[in-house]
Structures are given as C-alpha cells and as structure tokens.
Amino acid sequence: MIRWAAVVMSGFVVAGGPGLAVAPGEIDWLGGTRDFLERASAKGRLGVRVGLLLAMSAPLWCWGRLTTAARLSPEERARLLAELLSHRVFFVRELMLLLKLVACMALLRPAAVRARTGYDRPAPAARGERLLPSIREVA
Amino acid sequence: MAKLVDEADYVIVGTGAGGATAARVLAANGASVVMVEEGAHLRPEERPAALLDAMRLAVRDMCMQATESRVPMPILQGRAVGGSTAINSGIVWRLPDDVRADWRDRFGLGALVDDDALERVFSAIEDELEIHPTEPAILGRNNALMAEGAKAMGLPGRAIHRNTRGCEGNARCLQGCPAGARQSMDVSYVPRAIADGARLHTGCRVERVILKRGRAVGVEGPGFSIRARRAVIVAAGVVHTPVLLHASGVRHANLGRRFQAHPGVAMVGRFEQPVHMGFGAAQGYEIPQRARGFKLEALALPPEMLAARLPGAGAAWQRRLADLGSYAQWCGQIRMKAHGRIRRVFGRPWIAYEPTREDLEKAREVAVTLGRLMFAAGAVEIFPGVAGFDEVVTSPERLDALAERPVSRADFHLVASHLFGTTSAAADPAVGVVDPSLAVRGAEGLYVMDASVLPTNLGVNPQHTIMGVVWQAAERLAERARAAA
Ligand SMILES: Cc1cc2nc3c(=O)[nH]c(=O)nc-3n(C[C@H](O)[C@H](O)[C@H](O)COP(=O)(O)OP(=O)(O)OC[C@H]3O[C@@H](n4cnc5c(N)ncnc54)[C@H](O)[C@@H]3O)c2cc1C
Ligand code: SF4
Numbered sequence: 133m134i135r136w137a138a139v140v141m142s143g144f145v146v147a148g149g150p151g152l153a154v155a156p157g158e159i160d161w162l163g164g165t166r167d168f169l170e171r172a173s174a175k176g177r178l179g180v181r182v183g184l185l186l187a188m189s190a191p192l193w194c195w196g197r198l199t200t201a202a203r204l205s206p207e208e209r210a211r212l213l214a215e216l217l218s219h220r221v222f223f224v225r226e227l228m229l230l231l232k233l234v235a236c237m238a239l240l241r242p243a244a245v246r247a248r249t250g251y252d253r254p255a256p257a258a259r260g261e262r263l264l265p266s267i268r269e270v271a
Numbered sequence: 272m273a274k275l276v277d278e279a280d281y282v283i284v285g286t287g288a289g290g291a292t293a294a295r296v297l298a299a300n301g302a303s304v305v306m307v308e309e310g311a312h313l314r315p316e317e318r319p320a321a322l323l324d325a326m327r328l329a330v331r332d333m334c335m336q337a338t339e340s341r342v343p344m345p346i347l348q349g350r351a352v353g354g355s356t357a358i359n360s361g362i363v364w365r366l367p368d369d370v371r372a373d374w375r376d377r378f379g380l381g382a383l384v385d386d387d388a389l390e391r392v393f394s395a396i397e398d399e400l401e402i403h404p405t406e407p408a409i410l411g412r413n414n415a416l417m418a419e420g421a422k423a424m425g426l427p428g429r430a431i432h433r434n435t436r437g438c439e440g441n442a443r444c445l446q447g448c449p450a451g452a453r454q455s456m457d458v459s460y461v462p463r464a465i466a467d468g469a470r471l472h473t474g475c476r477v478e479r480v481i482l483k484r485g486r487a488v489g490v491e492g493p494g495f496s497i498r499a500r501r502a503v504i505v506a507a508g509v510v511h512t513p514v515l516l517h518a519s520g521v522r523h524a525n526l527g528r529r530f531q532a533h534p535g536v537a538m539v540g541r542f543e544q545p546v547h548m549g550f551g552a553a554q555g556y557e558i559p560q561r562a563r564g565f566k567l568e569a570l571a572l573p574p575e576m577l578a579a580r581l582p583g584a585g586a587a588w589q590r591r592l593a594d595l596g597s598y599a600q601w602c603g604q605i606r607m608k609a610h611g612r613i614r615r616v617f618g619r620p621w622i623a624y625e626p627t628r629e630d631l632e633k634a635r636e637v638a639v640t641l642g643r644l645m646f647a648a649g650a651v652e653i654f655p656g657v658a659g660f661d662e663v664v665t666s667p668e669r670l671d672a673l674a675e676r677p678v679s680r681a682d683f684h685l686v687a688s689h690l691f692g693t694t695s696a697a698a699d700p701a702v703g704v705v706d707p708s709l710a711v712r713g714a715e716g717l718y719v720m721d722a723s724v725l726p727t728n729l730g731v732n733p734q735h736t737i738m739g740v741v742w743q744a745a746e747r748l749a750e751r752a753r754a755a756a
Binding site: 206220229249 | 321322323324332333335341342343411545547548549550574575577578579582583584585586589590591592593594595596597658659662
C-alpha cells in the first residue's frame, strides 16, 4: 500500500505544470508519507490507508472506469483528486483533505520549495532594505 | 525499571492553564507540590518548525481527537508540559461581566468569582505574564489586513492582548513558541512553581486517583505512584478530567455532562499585495462580536496547512501554491448553545457533541461576515470552505446566496479548541460535580482545577478565566490548610 502513496501524493501536483515548479526527484513523496505513518496516531494511520484505497480505486467507483489511479495520466489523476476533494460525501472529502495535508508536508519540506512559495517574508536585505548605513553615508 | 515513588502535600495532575496556576499559588504559599504530566517538557529551542513533528510532540492524538459523530469535529488539546497553553496563541480576555453575573445567580458561584477578588487576581496574572496589545512592529499583514477590513466595515476591532515577552513575530504559536516569548505555562508558572520547591514528573499518565474510604490519598499510573498528604488536584483538561474521575470511582449525575465549546470556522482569501503569513504574531487582531455570539480573529497557519486549505489539485492548485504569500486566513469562534457529553468507553474518552441548528446558522453568519470582511480589506477572491457552495467567490454580492443557503452540519469544517464543563462547579449538589471551592462532591481531599469546572462557555478566549478561577480556589485551599495547621 505504501507504493500507492507515491502515486496519490505526487498526483496533487503535475510535474512541469504551471505555478509552483518542482524538479523531478525534488520531493520525497514516499518518505513524507512514511514519516507521517510512523508518527501518526492509530486514527491518523487508518485515515491515510483508507484514503489511499479510496483514491486508488476512485476511477472505478467515481467515474465507472475499470482502472486504477496509477494508470491515469497526471492531468486526469489531478482532476480525479480535485473531484474527490469536493465530493458530496463528507467522509470522502475529509480523507482526501488528510491525504492532501500529508502531501503538503512532503512538498514543503525542502527549504527551497518553501522559499519559492513566498509564504515567508523576504529578509530585509533581500527586499532591498539595508540594515546598516553604507560607508559613504556615514562618511 | 524502578517504580517512581514520590509524596507531597498536593499532587496536581496536568500542567495546563489550571494545573500550573494551582501549582504556582500553592508552592508560593509554602506547600509541597508535585506536578504529574502525561506529555513531555519541550524547551523552546526543541520546538520543531515542521508541522508533523510539532503535532506529534505536543498535540493530543496529533489533532485526531474528535467528536464521535457522522461528521466528526476535531477537538484540539495540548499534551505537553503547559498543556494547551503550550500550543495556543496567548490571547487573553478577562471573564465577561454578564457571564460572571450568570455564574453567581444561576450556579451560586458568587464567592469564587467575586468582582474585587478577581480584579486583584487578574491584575496579578496580567503583570506576571506581561499581557499587552500586540505591538505594531510584529503585527504582520495577516493581522493588519483584518484591521483594515474592520475599519472599512465599521466593526470594532483591536490588537489582541497577548502574554508575550519579546515576541519575534514568527507566526509559530500553534507549533509552540521557539523563542520562549509566549508566556505559556511551561515557561512561566511551571518553572515558577519549581523555583518555589515544586517537583515535576513528565511522561506520567495518571490512570487512577487512589481513594481510601472516600479520601483521595494519591495517584498512580504505569510505573509510578505518588502519595498526597493533603489533596489531589485533577487538572487534566475538559476531556480527560471526567474520564480520570470516573476511572477512579467518582460518580455524579453530571460527571462528563454540560460539555460546551466555541467551535470555529475559518476562511482564506487572496490579496494582490503580499501577505507573507510566515511573518507576524500568529494571532494579533480580533473583532469581538459578543452580542452576536461570536468573535473574529486573524489566524496564521503553518504553510503545510495553508497549502492544504487552498482548493483543488493539479495545475490550478499549483498556480495558487506559487503565490502562497498572497493569502490571509481569519476565523470566527462561536459561542455555541449545544451541550455534549464525555464518557469513558473502553478506558478512553468518547466525545458526544452536536451543534444545534441555531449554532449552524451562526456558523453560516460567521462565514458570510468573514467573507465580507475579506472583500472590504481588498481580497480579490475568497475560499469560503463551505461544502456544496462555490469553492471560489470573487464578489461580495455572491455572499448573499451563502447567507440564504439552508445549513447542514456536513457543510462546515468546525474545529474546537475552547472547551468547558464536564465537571461543572455549582452550589446546588444536584448540578455541580464540584462545589464552589472546587472540591469533588462525595470525596474528601479531591479537587478539580481546570476548564472543566466552568459551568458555561464564555464567548471569549478562556485561559485567563481558568487561571483566575483556579488562582482564587488554590489560594483559599492554602488558607484553609494554614488555618487547620
Ligand atoms: C490550538 C489552541 C489554541 C488556543 N488558543 C487560545 C488562546 O489564544 N487564548 C485562550 O485563552 N485560550 C486558548 N486556547 C484554549 C486554552 O489553551 C485552554 O482552554 C486551556 O489551556 C485549558 O486549560 P486546562 O488546564 O483546562 O487544560 P490543558 O491546558 O489542556 O491542560 C491539561 C493537561 O493535562 C494533561 N493530562 C491529561 N490527562 C492526563 C493524565 N491522565 N495524566 C497526566 N496528565 C494528563 C495534558 O497532557 C495537559 O498537559 C487554545 C487551545 C488550543 C488547543
Ligand atoms: S508569534 Fe512566534 S515569537 Fe511570537 S509568541 Fe508566537 S511563536 Fe512566539
């Protein structure tokens, strides 16, 4: 089941897609999920496992297509996950949100990726503000 | 492994707002005190920034504790030295006058919440914990935008009064303050009690208060046993206090009942100007709306949570992620009317709690108000987070449709962190599990000193009220002990 995690977690972003760019291999989706499963409470672990099962089999029960999420194109997989995230059944939505949160934990772990999102305020120097007056000003 | 054995005048279970305050007062009055805490003692520099590690170390069940219901509601509590104060935002409000009058008139708690006495106690706590309005320099845009929205809508907002010393504005309160700036109990009253001679045992989950012929004589759990010469004070929080008392043989018709909360809804909006949620006080601005039954607050999220809150997956989501610095998040805490119940089932808490229809209508009102506020502050789009309604709203007019929409529980993402009741105090023995001195009825030498004794919810953030009420009760306990000696 842990191998499904790589399929589903990476499915939230489309490699080479627009917006936040992630280089191939930059995100350790599997490691991120493993970390979560190792640290999570029993309820959290169960939630991730059931969520993965639902997401992998969703082409069948959601679209009536006899295939798994692993066999979809990256764009179709992302569309499937987006549909599940706003599914009419509360418990499907919630489990998908949990998977998305685990995916975000893996995605934002590399400092370089986090920096690219703009979440943090740039350091004053990087914003063009000088912390100290220049020598010429002092002189 | 050798069994841990200890003994003190007072054994206090839990080191949150209630337990730490009791320890601080009793130790300062010369009593010998032992604090027993299930969680770990995390020093500020050990506070991890990564959400997963922070949740594992300090939050009960890693945020998975929830109500037992078709639509579960997460019930957040800390599990570390400092209890929930170790992961809270440091917001401070005094007990509102109308609630004080209600407790005096309906629950006979006039002496416990006497105006003059509370004035003195609140002032002392405010001095010791350095309570003051959030400084403009560390407000950050997430808070400042809410101030702009409040001004545009003519709503009475203010900078939040918090218990901080040297806040760096790194928006990490909910992961635990890495600067030791927020004066949560782990950096304030717990060390102060220790300086006055108290001892602290961590990683010790109390499973039973030992009652001998109706008198509490100690506590025990796996690998430890601690004897109490004078009293055991249970301060394990609203969910675990009734469970522990029940496991110890305490029985009362209202034990675990009257559970109340301030569940919250949140909304994210995108602004054209950078917000950079990663800078600023995690919660630095608020708009109290007590007459309407709720309170709005700016609430910074860790980046992983903010990213997960942005709608969609794939290209549309990725575009938003590239712009994560443009989002603000605000929330509303609702003073709900619902009453729930905590029971002990297979040794664990079972939380039954369902918002009423009126509560859900209030949640809708909060969502609509937050949306209007965001547009008033200049948001270009908002994500209401109401299931079945538009994922993205780009004009305030569209919120009229949300205001008219029938409500259903599954539409709202409610989360509760302000909890009350379950071991209510009252003068009437049929109502109060504890009496006005916070002594457990039907047992001797057993007290409850945490949020579970508050007989109703407040409509404001609770930690100051909990500390004030506990301070009062602990001081009287110390006085009685002195008089008896
Ligand atoms: C995320 C979050 C944000 C919040 N923000 C604010 C805010 O800004 N302002 C505000 O006023 N309030 C806030 N609150 C609420 C406030 O922190 C709580 O109301 C308050 O801390 C409750 O105090 P307490 O003593 O009842 O319980 P807690 O502070 O929860 O402490 C209970 C302690 O008992 C321990 N314990 C439980 N069972 C056992 C056992 N069997 N053996 C040993 N130890 C045990 C727990 O580990 C915990 O440390 C927030 C709460 C949360 C969760
Ligand atoms: S904003 Fe940061 S520095 Fe300030 S109190 Fe919160 S965690 Fe500490």
